[in-house]
Amino acid sequence: MTKRLRILIGKPGLDGHDRGAKFIARGLRDAGYEVIYTGIRQTPESIVSTAIQEDVDLIGLSLLSGAHNELFPRIVQLLREQDAADIVVFGGGIIPEEDIEPLKQAGVRAIFTPGTTLNTIIEFIESCRQDQKVS
């Protein structure tokens, strides 16, 4: 039996444009995942603590304001500090090409830029399952 994956969709930072995050949240539900949506204006601390309590397998972050270089790595960092580095972090939003590599270096597994389809994200999630990165 395959495990039913749990995914947190969160919006760190201050921007309130949650159209994309909500679409992903619903779309992942319709693809059979259990999705926890945290709403807007979440601190990195609250996202990490929610992810831990919910025992999620992945965290998807959506951010449109441009604060990704500060906030995404901070979340990865907090996960490491709290013995939860196995939780896969991916992100999406308006993220310039040249920021992607450094974010991956910092531990964000994948970055999806505008126009990415839900299927691409699902493929990514399933590849994580396959890689045993998700236990």
Next chain:
Amino acid sequence: MPSRSESELTALAQRVKAGQPRAVARAITLVEAGGGAGEDLVDLLHGAFGAARIIGVTGPPGAGKSTLVDGLITELRRQERRVGVLAVDPSSPFSGGALLGDRLRMGRHAEDRAVFIRSMATRGHRGGLTLATTEAAGILDAAGFDTIIIETVGVGQSEVEIMSTADAVMVVLVPGAGDDIQALKAGIMEIGDIYVVNKADLAGAAELAAVLRFALRGEVDPDIADSEYLGTEHAAGYDPRDYPAAQNAPQILLASALDGSGLPQLIEALDQRLAQLDRSGELALRRRQRGAAALERIAQSALRGWLAERGIVAGDPQQLLREFDSDSRGPHRFMRDKLQQLTRSREGGDL
């Protein structure tokens, strides 16, 4: 899922008892998944169950249950309580996925280490969910959370199931939209220890509370006595005034989860109710019943697992049908013989 060795489970149980969030969360995942590891873990922690008080919160969708729980957490934290919350939302019957939205309203407690909120999806198992929530509540209990709140999905049978999961049940209703009448019909009126008329900031709250006081306690509010609600009762040939309120008749309270008014009173009523249940021996009785119900569910779930392993349930129905088709006996006879054969043969094996 990788299988877990005994020592791993013992270590996990230790960490649960130490209240480590990661461990508590993992443990709940295990009991929720319902496999052998979860069962072993429950057995390991079983001795640490029973200290916490478990409050069920139920009511129709959108009544404000989550918002109310958020407010209750704040109040309970003021009393330095450690609060665990299990918030149940439905799984999609089509995809099996779920969008777990209850904790969205409890966001302000995310960083409080003395609050642990966990969302659970119904995952299609009916009675099984009750077992999973009971056991998840046990995990939180073992981890030292002294008050555990379970928010139900608020549709169908879950209201009744909550009775066999919680020490006390809070029913949340809202004025307007005919919810009150619906509730009377849905049998929700038999299960509550406390009835909360939420959204008291909206029109109609006082009236609904009066109707509830009349229906549940036989009390008549002179201002509302002639309202249409009472009319419907009379028409049904039933007048609660003929049945004086029992000493332990439920309390009816007004609250507004949105602005927090009425919440301290709610907590106080809850404390009183639990104390009263305790004094009267009712609490102990409920817990015994809960234990019995859990045993029954464990038996059911074990049997179901056994049947599933043999393709009798949740297997390939075509396979079973083909077997049945080539058989001239009736369905009952067919199944009885098949089961008998399975239990006798070696492949029947252990449960």
Next chain:
Amino acid sequence: MSEPIDLEQLETARREWDKTVLTPALEKNPGRDEAALRTASNIPLQPLYDPTSDNPATYLERQGFPGCYPFTRGVQPTMYRGRLWTMRQYAGFGTAEQTNARFRYLLDQGQTGLSVAFDLPTQVGLDSDHSLALGEVGKVGVAIDTLRDMEALLAEIPLDEVSTSMTINAPAAVLLAMYIVVAESQDADWSKLRGTIQNDILKEYVARGTYIFPPGPSMRLIQNTFEFCARKLPKWNSISVSGYHIREAGATAVQEVAFTLADAIAYVETALQAGLNVDEFAGGLSFFFSAGSDLLEEVAKFRAARRMWARIMKQRFGAQSPRSMTLRFHSQTSGAALTAQQPDNNVARVTLHALAAVLGGTQSLHTNSRDEALALPSQESVQIALRTQQILAHESGVANTVDPLAGSYVVEALTDEIEAQAHDYLERIASMGGMVQAIEAGYVQREIADAAYTYQRQLEDGKRIVVGVNRFTTADEPHRDLMRHDPGLREAQLARLADVRFERNEQAVLQALRALRNAAEQPGENLMYPIIDCVRRYATLGEICAELRRVFGEHTQPGVV
């Protein structure tokens, strides 16, 4: 003279055409996929519209003449023949000085109005040194912490000559206070100041997310600014009721119209409660809509909105003055319609959007830059965007007659349809007790989320085509010279904030804040005055909002996904 049209004869002819020409043609080729033959908002389109779909007998009632009730054809009699729309590009990034330089560049290039974007900490009333501002300072707009930043932002711009639009909502009163205090120091007369504060909190709850306080106290702040502007800033628009963000959040055109008007109705009611007379303040209401790619539907949308608003103001609120009945609006080309893929295609899209806004009779227009979906627009992109408007104004010819698409059978039919559907929404919302209640119940958010989800699914299933995204794609091309944020910006802003805190008279600041809190506790007080006092003494935006947060509390998002 020609005979009036004989409708009956026409209908017979149309039926004949349906039977003998259309049906056989459809049998041969049933046409493209159904979803593609609907408007962007899912309104099904007929294969053909003709005079039978339009009743000339109701012309005056439905269309009328420009500058006259019900204003379907435009708010002024001559529209762009008299004066072109205001070309107003939203700008704001980094420090106040950088934005100031961009403003002066744009004014040099022929832009006629300023539009200020603020960064997110400013929009939610936090100072740049707040922990939640990490990574956000100067990102989506300019950071304003104190009067000192506002002084730098507006340096050497003659405030009694330009009109300034500020995209600010929850703390609008504070930013307005800063603006007028700077004007004062320039010796510009308050009565001459022209501009707009967005000040539309209701759409923040449903679509944009930069709210601070709960609805009740927020509406009070809006009431206070209405009253203040009506008395002291006669040329100022005290609110810009915004459908733009509602649409961008995924709403349909119908929802954009309906929810924006529902918001506006709530604001009018608030002003009336404050004891203002309808005609005293309604002229200060302005609107802000999105202009998207579905040209015909968008034009119809603008026309429907104008007609509905005129009717609401006249019939429901008993407005007398024509100005109170006119829906004057700013429009911005849709950001959500732009694509990160093949960004140059966005120039074509923006042209389409801008054309829709102009054909729809907009009063002012912001055209997005082609690289908006990628990052901050470069100077070159901003220029192309502005040039697009200038080409429409001076070369396309569409500005030379009033409401040129009127009488198009399909546009009139769509105008009627959008009005009818939006009207249903308004009734529904009224039955829930009004927009504030509908929002608190999560109804509006749910409707928008459903529409957004449906649309996105159609895209992903290939039922709708977006060029370069799900069709006609090319291999990834490298992005060109995008503007980057200056990494030292946050430090510079923090240093300036620290300087102000050090130099100001702390005692005076505390006193002013105290007075603000006292006033906030008295529901009858107009908070504009104590806020102006705080601003003058260089209290920070964060301090002012913190004082109000203490009294008003904070709003949390209702959980709608």
